[in-house]
Amino acid sequence: MEEECAEVVVNVNHPRLDRIYHYRVPEHWERPEVGVRVTVPFGYQTVQGWLVGYSSPPAGIPLKEISGVSSPEPVLTRELIAIARWMAEHYLHPLSEILKIMTPPERPRRRLRSPVPLKILSPPRPGKVILTxxxxxxxxxxxxxxxxxxxxxxxxxxxxxxxxxxxxxxxxxxxxxxxxxxxxxxxxxxxxxxxxxxxxxxxxxxxxxxxxxxxxxxxxxxxxxxxxxxxxxxxxxxxxxxxxxxxxxxxxxxxxxxxxxxxxxxxxxxxxxxxxxxxxxxxxxxxxxxxxxxxxxxxxxxxxxxxxxxxxxxPQGRTFPRISVIDLRTEQDLGAGFLSRYLREQIQLRLERREQVILFLNRRGFAPLVFCPVCGYVLKCKNCSISLVYHRTTGDLRCHYCNSRCRLPERCPWCGSAKKLTLLGSGTQRVEYFIRRLYPEARIQRLDLDATRKREAFARILDSFARKEIDILLGTQMVTKGHDFPGVTLVGVLNADLALNLPDYRAAERTFQLLTQVAGRAGRGRIPGEVVIQTYHPGHYSIWSACRRDYLSFYREEIRNRAYLGYPPFEELIRVRILGEREQEVKSLASALAEEFRELLQEAPVAVLGPAPAPVLKARGYYRWQIMLKGKCSGSHGKIKACLDRYYDKTNVIINVEVDPFGF
CATH class of the missing domain: 3.40.50.300 (P-loop containing nucleotide triphosphate hydrolases)
Structure with missing residues (x-):
């Protein structure tokens, strides 16, 4: 009986080379364990790879030998290799790239401390917590x-x-x-x-x-x-x-x-x-x-x-916070900081009581739109087809896609007018500027990506807030996630509609989740809390369901919409995005690929939508077009992958495939 050969995945970053290769183990070697890193001859070079199993050698094919073993012990367990195979098949992604992110960091040269020995397990805080x-x-x-x-x-x-x-x-x-x-x-x-x-x-x-x-x-x-x-x-x-x-x-x-x-x-x-x-x-x-x-x-x-x-x-009979809804369509005194009169009064009341406040606005920066009042030109990023955001703390304009920066120009780049550029809209920096003027004695801290770029900044801010060294915490969605601050008795949602306007079929679900999660930060201590939600759409089912803490009503409405439109969980989605530096080339390849998908999948229960420009056409210097595959896609993964393999060699473009995409 012929000896089994080694199955190897080579660490070569090319989708068309994404398959199992077979190698002989040298006769004088002990058989390497599954999961070790190996070096193998591949074409005219020697490359790294992973030994992922053993099988009978393919008939009629002369096999090369493994050159060496890079790691004496397995770096991947058999279970992780099985998971990697599932991920590669399910997500239509090269197995080598998945194995790469699973591979542990190399052992550092300096000596490591001995691991801490196990101790006898003790039950968690006995007698301190009474379960419901x-x-x-x-x-x-x-x-x-x-x-x-x-x-x-x-x-x-x-x-x-x-x-x-x-x-x-x-x-x-x-x-x-x-x-x-x-x-x-x-x-x-x-x-x-x-x-x-x-x-x-x-x-x-x-x-x-x-x-x-x-x-x-x-x-x-x-x-x-x-x-x-x-x-x-x-x-x-x-x-x-x-x-x-x-x-x-x-x-x-x-x-x-x-x-x-x-x-x-x-x-x-x-x-x-x-x-x-x-x-x-x-x-x-x-x-x-x-x-x-x-x-x-x-x-x-x-x-x-x-x-x-x-x-x-x-637990312990704690009540849910009271929820007040402010209809911004009828609000006469909103102010530059996007705070209604009622919310301003409630903030003042909490400050007088020495209680804490969380304000939520899911938009960074000072002004999300900068335009010329003479010609109406909107300042946009040179690398991306989106508007630049003014950041007052640094005095510059930033792109929130590619992070490029430039100074605020003195003249309009389009018409040359010297009239001062208009800063429109509100971000967390503008609200911070406004509330510092409104409540000069309050200790105010902003919690967003810009305020937490330094290591440990996020933890320091939350620690200060927990120790009641901060009165008002203003932030983006960072403030909504799983924090427990008993001193918070007021949460203000400055604009509940921002997520609703996103080009995403999950927009209503995301709105409901954000509102419910941020509302849950109030009244977690002994003092009852209040949540103030400001919105232009108080009748939208995602908003009124969140205000009533009624998940089931939201679920029933949203699941009906998904069923009618054929979105997950009823149908599957695969997004194929084509990127390149020349738009016409990207568009042409996207059109050709879409036609091939239609021909290949005409008997399958899969609809081919597009091609169409991505919602943000240009990002980080690349034009982006996309094709959506919608339907019972999992049964057609083999055909979809075979079709994509024929296009991966188009060297001037990049093709990204995302199963169950988030964000559009």
């Missing part, structure tokens, strides 16, 4: 599945402040007591310190936090600790879902609805879906938690794919 009946019911089901070692999936739908974190902690304690590991995912890096503090208070040094800002040495130490089973809990954003667990027993995806779980650059993947696959392979329990579940997850719960657990009460 809903928490007890949820925990009973989760722990029962953990003990049975079932690959069970739960959707934990709990209103803001209902105690979901306590359920996560106690479920983690149960998993660890059974000798298994826990993965706890959060949407943003900025949320990892808070989550790390929760888990370290219970489980001590067996907890690690993983994210992209760690040093190479820190990453290596954590990676090895997880792989060897020395670390029992790993906390992190979406990249942590690819860590090499030795015995993964529980996965928690907190705020599962959050779009940050979808990677917006290659390789495109959704951490929630990858977590589900890992749970199945490991016979682990998956808990998706949210106060505003994604429509896809809630629909799966309705179909029986997920077990729905609900928590509608806040």
């Amino acid at each position: 009946r809903e928490q007890v019911v949820a925990l009973k089901e989760i722990i029962s599945s953990l003990r049975a070692r079932e690959a069970r999936r739960f959707l934990l739908y709990g209103v803001t402040g209902s105690g979901k974190t306590e359920v996560y902690l106690r479920a983690a304690a149960a998993a660890i007591s059974l000798g298994r590991q826990v993965l706890y995912l959060v949407p943003e890096i900025a949320l990892t310190p808070q989550a790390g503090a929760w888990f370290r208070a219970v489980f001590g040094e067996r907890v690690a936090v993983w994210h992209s800002r760690l040093s190479r040495g820190e990453k290596y130490r954590i990676w090895e600790g997880v792989k060897r089973g020395e670390l029992r809990v790993l906390i992190g954003p979406r990249s942590a879902v690819l860590a090499p667990f030795s015995d993964l027993g529980l996965i928690v995806v907190d705020e599962e609805h959050d779009p940050s779980y979808k990677q917006q650059e290659k390789p495109y993947y959704h951490a929630r879906d990858v977590a589900e696959q890992r749970a199945l392979l490991n016979k682990a329990v998956l808990v998706l938690g949210s106060a505003t579940p994604s429509l896809e997850s809630y629909n799966r719960a309705g179909e029986g794919s997920y077990r729905l657990l609900t928590m509608f009460r806040r």
Whole structure:
């Protein structure tokens, strides 16, 4: 019987070379383990690759030998290789690029500290937290599945402040007591310190936090600790879902609805879906938690794919905040800071009581539109087809797509008029400027991307706010995510309509989620809270449902719309985006590709929409056209990939394929 040959994925960045290659293992070698890095002859060069399995050699093909083994121990587990294969097939992405992001950092040259030894597990804060009946019911089901070692999936739908974190902690304690590991995912890096503090208070040094800002040495130490089973809990954003667990027993995806779980650059993947696959392979329990579940997850719960657990009460009898809606169409005294008279009065009242305020405006900068009052010319980015935003703190104009900057010109670049350019609209910087003048004695802090560029700035701001060193926290969507500040008794949403105007079929869902999440920051302590929502569309179902805390009404309306229009979860979407420096070339190739899709998929239940210009035609110097494939796409992935392979050699353009795209 002929000896098996090695299956190797080469680390060559070209979609047309994305397949398994077969090599012989030299006769005098011990057989390398699956998961090691190898060097192999490839064409006229030697390249790096991954040994991903063994199989019978293909008939009639002379095989080359593996040149060397780069890592004596496997860098990838068999389970991760299986996950990578699933991701490559599901997301139509080269397997080599997925294996690359799974590969751990190289071991640093300096000596690492010894790992912290495991200690005996103690129960989480015994006697300090009294569980509600809903928490007890949820925990009973989760722990029962953990003990049975079932690959069970739960959707934990709990209103803001209902105690979901306590359920996560106690479920983690149960998993660890059974000798298994826990993965706890959060949407943003900025949320990892808070989550790390929760888990370290219970489980001590067996907890690690993983994210992209760690040093190479820190990453290596954590990676090895997880792989060897020395670390029992790993906390992190979406990249942590690819860590090499030795015995993964529980996965928690907190705020599962959050779009940050979808990677917006290659390789495109959704951490929630990858977590589900890992749970199945490991016979682990998956808990998706949210106060505003994604429509896809809630629909799966309705179909029986997920077990729905609900928590509608806040512990210790805490009440929900009162919600007041301000109709901006009738507001006579809005002011430059976009604050209605009622909201200004409520802020003043909270300051007098020494209570805290959160103001939410999901738009950075001082003025999102700068134009000439003489000719009407709008200043736009030279690299992107979008308007420049004026930032008062630095005195420059910025593009929020490519981050290019320029000074505010003294004359209009179009007509040459010396008349002062008009700054239109409100961003967080303009509101900050206005409220500092309105409340000169208040301690005010802005929380957005511009204010948190320095390392640890986000954590410092939140820590100061938690210690009540800040009276008013003004921010973008950063302020909506999972924070617990008992001193906050007023939340103001300055413009609830911003997300509604996005060219995205999820716009209503995103609006409902943002409003519900930011409203949940108020009244989490003993003092009742209030939420003031300012809107031009008080009758829109996403807004009035959020004001009534009525997820089911929103879900019923939105799911009807999705069914009528054929959007997920009823149909699948694949976006094929073509990018290039010359628009006509991009447009021509997009047209040719769309025609080939139509011919190839004419018998398949898939509609080919487009080509059409992307909503932002030009970004970072590249023109962008796109084709949407809509329907039962998963059954046609092979045909779609074969079609794309014929176009990847067009060297003057870039083709990006995104399954289940977020943002348009």
